[in-house]
Amino acid sequence: MTTARTLVRPAGRARRLSPRTRRTVRRNVTAYGFLCGALICFAFFSWYPIVREVLLSFQKTNFVGDTRWVGLDNFRTVIDDPVFVDAWVNTAVFTLLALAVGYVVPFAIAIVLNELKHARGYLRFVVYLPVMLPPAVAVLLFKWFYDPGPGLFNQILKLGHLPTLNWLDSSDTALISLVLVSTWMNLGSGTLIYLAALQTIPGELYEAAELDGAGMFRRIRYVTIPQTRLILLVMLLLQIIATMQVFIEPYLLTGGGPEDATVTVAYLMYQYAFNFTNFGGGGALGLMLMLVLMLFSAVYLRVSREEAR
Amino acid sequence: MRSRILATLLAAVLGATAAGCGGDDSGGQDTAPLGAGTKVSITVGCMPAKSQEAQRKEWEEDVAAFQRLHPNITVVGKDAFPCIDPNTFQAKLAGGQMEDVFYVYFTDVRGIIANGQAADITPYIGSVKQFPNLDPAVERVFKDGDKVYGLPRQNYAMGLFYNRKLFSRAGLNPDAPPKTWAEVREAAKKISALGDGITGYAELSAKNQGGWHFTTSLYSQGGDMVDGSGRKSAFNSPQGRAVLQNLKDMRWTDDSMGTKQLLIDADIQRMMASGKLGMYLGAPDNATALVDQFKGKYEDYGMAPIPGSAGTLMGGDGWLFNPKASPDKIKAGLLWLEYYGITPGQGQLNYARAAKYGRPVGLPQPKLFGQNAVGQKDRQLRAASANLPVGNFKPYEDAYGSVPGKLEPPQAQQLYAVLDSVVSAVLTRRDANIDQLLADAQKKADAALARAN
Numbered sequence: 001m002t003t004a005r006t007l008v009r010p011a012g013r014a015r016r017l018s019p020r021t022r023r024t025v026r027r028n029v030t031a032y033g034f035l036c037g038a039l040i041c042f043a044f045f046s047w048y049p050i051v052r053e054v055l056l057s058f059q060k061t062n063f064v065g066d067t068r069w070v071g072l073d074n075f076r077t078v079i080d081d082p083v084f085v086d087a088w089v090n091t092a093v094f095t096l097l098a099l100a101v102g103y104v105v106p107f108a109i110a111i112v113l114n115e116l117k118h119a120r121g122y123l124r125f126v127v128y129l130p131v132m133l134p135p136a137v138a139v140l141l142f143k144w145f146y147d148p149g150p151g152l153f154n155q156i157l158k159l160g161h162l163p164t165l166n167w168l169d170s171s172d173t174a175l176i177s178l179v180l181v182s183t184w185m186n187l188g189s190g191t192l193i194y195l196a197a198l199q200t201i202p203g204e205l206y207e208a209a210e211l212d213g214a215g216m217f218r219r220i221r222y223v224t225i226p227q228t229r230l231i232l233l234v235m236l237l238l239q240i241i242a243t244m245q246v247f248i249e250p251y252l253l254t255g256g257g258p259e260d261a262t263v264t265v266a267y268l269m270y271q272y273a274f275n276f277t278n279f280g281g282g283g284a285l286g287l288m289l290m291l292v293l294m295l296f297s298a299v300y301l302r303v304s305r306e307e308a309r
Numbered sequence: 310m311r312s313r314i315l316a317t318l319l320a321a322v323l324g325a326t327a328a329g330c331g332g333d334d335s336g337g338q339d340t341a342p343l344g345a346g347t348k349v350s351i352t353v354g355c356m357p358a359k360s361q362e363a364q365r366k367e368w369e370e371d372v373a374a375f376q377r378l379h380p381n382i383t384v385v386g387k388d389a390f391p392c393i394d395p396n397t398f399q400a401k402l403a404g405g406q407m408e409d410v411f412y413v414y415f416t417d418v419r420g421i422i423a424n425g426q427a428a429d430i431t432p433y434i435g436s437v438k439q440f441p442n443l444d445p446a447v448e449r450v451f452k453d454g455d456k457v458y459g460l461p462r463q464n465y466a467m468g469l470f471y472n473r474k475l476f477s478r479a480g481l482n483p484d485a486p487p488k489t490w491a492e493v494r495e496a497a498k499k500i501s502a503l504g505d506g507i508t509g510y511a512e513l514s515a516k517n518q519g520g521w522h523f524t525t526s527l528y529s530q531g532g533d534m535v536d537g538s539g540r541k542s543a544f545n546s547p548q549g550r551a552v553l554q555n556l557k558d559m560r561w562t563d564d565s566m567g568t569k570q571l572l573i574d575a576d577i578q579r580m581m582a583s584g585k586l587g588m589y590l591g592a593p594d595n596a597t598a599l600v601d602q603f604k605g606k607y608e609d610y611g612m613a614p615i616p617g618s619a620g621t622l623m624g625g626d627g628w629l630f631n632p633k634a635s636p637d638k639i640k641a642g643l644l645w646l647e648y649y650g651i652t653p654g655q656g657q658l659n660y661a662r663a664a665k666y667g668r669p670v671g672l673p674q675p676k677l678f679g680q681n682a683v684g685q686k687d688r689q690l691r692a693a694s695a696n697l698p699v700g701n702f703k704p705y706e707d708a709y710g711s712v713p714g715k716l717e718p719p720q721a722q723q724l725y726a727v728l729d730s731v732v733s734a735v736l737t738r739r740d741a742n743i744d745q746l747l748a749d750a751q752k753k754a755d756a757a758l759a760r761a762n
Contacts, residue, residue: 062424063403064632077760082753083726148568149506169570169737255515256726257571258733274395275517275722277420 050290056283063279074280075288078272086260087268091244094175094182094264098243102183103236106190111220113191114198124195128188135185139252142181143168146253168254171261178249178262186242190235197231198224230303237300241293265289340432343640348381351641354393354628355412355462356386363666371656375648382641392626393417402426409634410642415450415625416521416721418459427458427629430639437643439651444679446623446714460646462657463594463675464625466714467525468705469493469613470591472581475500475507476611479587486613486704490530490555493588493616497565500587509565509587511577512556512736518573519732520725524622524718525590526552531619534718535758542724542754545747553743557735570736578603581610590615592624593674593702600669607669611701614708623714625675651677653687660694671695673706680710723757 017025057074061067078084113123130138145152146167154164167177205223214222225232247266250256256263256271263271265285273282343349357364365388372384392412401407413421421427434440434457440448443461451459473483479499487493497509513522523544524534532548535541560566569576578595580586582603593612599605615621628646630639649656664670670691678684692699699706718724731750734741 062426063399064426066425080756080760082756166568166737169568171734171737254571255517255573255729257515257519257729258737259730271726274399275726276720277399277417277424277722279399 053283053286053290056279057287058280059283060280070280074278074284077278078268078281078284078288081268083260083263083268087263087265090175090260090262091246091264091266094179094246095240095243097176097179098182098246099236099239101179102186102190102243103239105183106187107194107232109187110191110194110198111224113195124192127191130185131188133185135248136252138185139181139249142177142184143253146177169258171259174254174258174261178246178253181249181253182243182246190239193231193235194228197228201227230306233303234300237296237303240296241300244289244293244296340435340636342436343381343637343644345381347637348383349637349641350383350385351410351634351638351645352385352387352408353410353642353645354387354389354408356388358388358390360390363663363668366666367657367659367662370662371649375645378648379641379644382644384645405633407631409631409638410628410646411631412462413459413627413629415464415623415627416717418450418627418629419453419717419719419721421629422453422458426632428632428634428639429456429458430630430643431455431457433636433639433643436640437647437651439647439683442678442681442683443651444677444681444684446679446716447625447677450623450625450716451627451629459627459629460643460650461625461627461675461677462650463627464623464677465592465594465674466615466621466623466676466709466712467590467592468615468621469588470581470595471588471611471613472500472584472586472609473611473701474584474609475503475587479503483611483701484704486611487588487616488613488618490551490616494555494559494563494565497559497587498563501563501565501567505585506567507585507587508567508580509563510559511566511572511580511586511589512732513572513574513577514729514733514736515571516573517722517725517729520728521622521717521721522590523549523552523728523732524725525615526555528620528622528715529615529617531617533715534724539719540758542751542758544728544754545751549747550743553731553735553746556732557741557743560736561739566736571733581605584609593672593705596672596697597669608698608701612673612705614705614712618708618712620713620715623716653678653683654690658687658690660691664694664696669697671697671699671702673699673702673709676709720757720761723761724754727753727757 058069058071059067060070060073109127113120113127116123133141148154148164148166148169151167153167157164165173168174201223205227206219209219209223245266246264247270250262250264250267251270254262256267266289269282269285269289272278272285357368359365368386372386375384376382387408393414395417398417418427437460440457440460444464447461447464448457450461450464451457469486471483471486476483476486476496479496479502481496481499487496493510499509501507501509513519527534527544527548530548530551532546532552533543536543556566560570577586577589577591578599581589581595582599582605591612596605596607596610596612599610600607628642628650630642634642650658652658654661660670671694676684678687727750731746734746735743
């Protein structure tokens with residue numbers, strides 16, 4: 001009997017979802033909708049270009065039908081390029097200098113801002129102001145600052161009766177000049193993040209340290225740094241990832257010169273792809289840079305997971 | 310489950326990629342003239358932007374007139390300023406957005422042809438009546454062996470662009486500009502001696518433009534960028550050393566090149582327009598850029614043939630055809646280009662109309678036809694409508710044709726990138742060792758040429 005009833009049960013009824021499932025679907029449909037939007041955007045604007053770039057690095061293509069797989073030829077081409085090593089060295093030096101300057105300075109400013117009793121809002125605004133400038137504008141502003149003749153920096157040096165510098169026009173100072181621009185442009189964001197982290201440190205810790213006779217530097221050493229250790233680490237990794245991709249500064253200020261002193265990996269990638277119309281070479285460089293950055297990203301993910309815990 | 314979804318997504322992405330990599334060939338070679346009943350629509354690059362009111366109006370008039378002559382052809386112009394952007398060129402090709410008739414600089418023509426990114430129009434070029442009248446040197450730019458790929462729009466020979474006002478102020482005769490590099494050096498000294506931040510002579514040294522100008526100067530000294538085979542560099546030569554030594558002397562001994570280096574063309578034009586620069590290497594149309602973009606005045610500028618005059622770099626721009634364009638589109642495109650671009654008195658060469666619309670007429674550019682009868686007619690028409698101080702360009706105009714014009718080297722951008730480094734070293738480092746720089750550059754350039762061959 002039961003069997004017969006089961007056999008004649010209308011098909012529509014068999015497909016009807018249980019109330020629990022329906023509730024779950026109703027609850028999640030909006031979320032899935034948003035997720036789909038995000039997935040489509042990522043697929044088109046991030047994942048597809050990444051996959052395409054990886055494929056390109058193993059191909060020779062003219063984009064109009066003539067595409068050949070060339071194995072590792074593109075990698076050989078870029079590695080054989082004498083500028084290849086310069087580009088990696090410049091990128092590494094830029095990253096190290098950017099960390100030495102761009103990592104310490106915002107943290108120091110954040111500490112000072114945190115200690116201030118007056119004009120905190122105003123100073124925070126002033127520090128954040130450069131972030132609001134479009135990067136190209138900020139970079140071009142520095143082009144004038146660095147002008148060896150009437151440029152602002154040399155005028156200041158002259159006022160102080162100090163020797164002037166050639167800034168971008170010397171292979172000795174060009175890279176550090178780019179680091180200064182980059183630091184200035186990104187100072188505001190870093191400072192605000194550090195400031196937010198500093199404000200989560202309980203005041204009692206400082207009070208206790210003061211009672212124990214700790215001065216400013218000891219308070220920073222034994223309270224501030226341990227309490228912000230994770231955010232410092234996360235910022236360090238993010239900064240490495242961001243600075244290794246440096247492009248706009250050499251592109252707008254030096255064109256990779258003088259004497260290739262500011263050719264970075266990203267700039268060389270641009271040269272290959274857009275000036276030499278060798279997208280395979282550009283892709284190969286991109287893949288190499290991506291692998292290096294993935295390493296740092298993996299560490300970053302691990303650290304941020306630790307922080308979440 | 311998650312891995313299955315990922316696999317599906319990856320397959321979809323790879324599928325789309327593979328589809329993107331594929332392509333279809335253009336149709337067969339139907340060389341018969343375009344039938345009057347065959348309806349064709351072509352897209353054409355470099356339509357003047359709306360901000361260039363007069364040029365845009367002229368273009369629209371030309372399209373209307375052309376379509377009256379050929380009612381079966383529709384010309385759809387695509388505007389952009391500048392007409393080509395290296396950052397989007399390949400993306401447009403990859404995305405199928407490239408115009409049927411697309412705009413290019415002479416610098417890029419060889420590379421585009423070598424990459425198979427332009428259609429071979431040899432079977433159809435016979436229908437272009439003006440083609441045999443083109444200056445063979447210009448024609449050569451768009452050829453690879455016997456095959457033809459495009460037609461020119463503008464052409465020029467690089468020369469010495471100078472500030473007549475500063476020449477006068479420095480006690481130099483603006484009607485007798487320097488003829489040799491030694492004279493340039495002397496003039497630069499006098500001009501920079503005016504002080505007030507004035508630079509005597511400026512040179513490009515960034516974004517591959519330093520290499521481009523090095524090539525020009527090298528040609529002017531009688532040197533070559535590559536040997537006859539095109540597989541070995543040839544700039545590490547006495548002529549190459551002379552170019553760099555001259556720059557080094559002007560920069561460090563005479564101090565006549567200013568302190569700011571790593572300049573690109575816009576920097577130099579800004580300096581010239583603001584009256585702070587005496588001379589640089591350039592083309593006649595720099596005058597238009599200085600006036601239109603930097604508020605300069607035509608009467609302040611003059612042009613002389615390249616110092617040394619052993620040779621000069623030919624530059625310019627023109628149109629190539631999309632490799633996916635059908636034979637009918639190519640035929641229609643050629644009809645349009647002949648009408649608009651290379652027929653004296655018509656289209657871009659209608660100087661009377663340009664003058665009527667208040668546009669500058671009289672610059673010695675383009676010179677598409679050389680010294681033949683058509684070229685003479687073109688020059689006469691231009692002279693009849695000239696509204697610029699053409700006398701300022703007379704030294705250049707008089708010498709045109711007597712200075713051998715040379716094309717850009719193969720793998721131009723790679724070689725320019727290598728030489729950028731050399732030029733920037735000489736201009737930024739007092740102790741730059743020219744021999745060493747040239748020897749290093751030669752190794753890099755030879756490697757680049759070997760990779761390409």
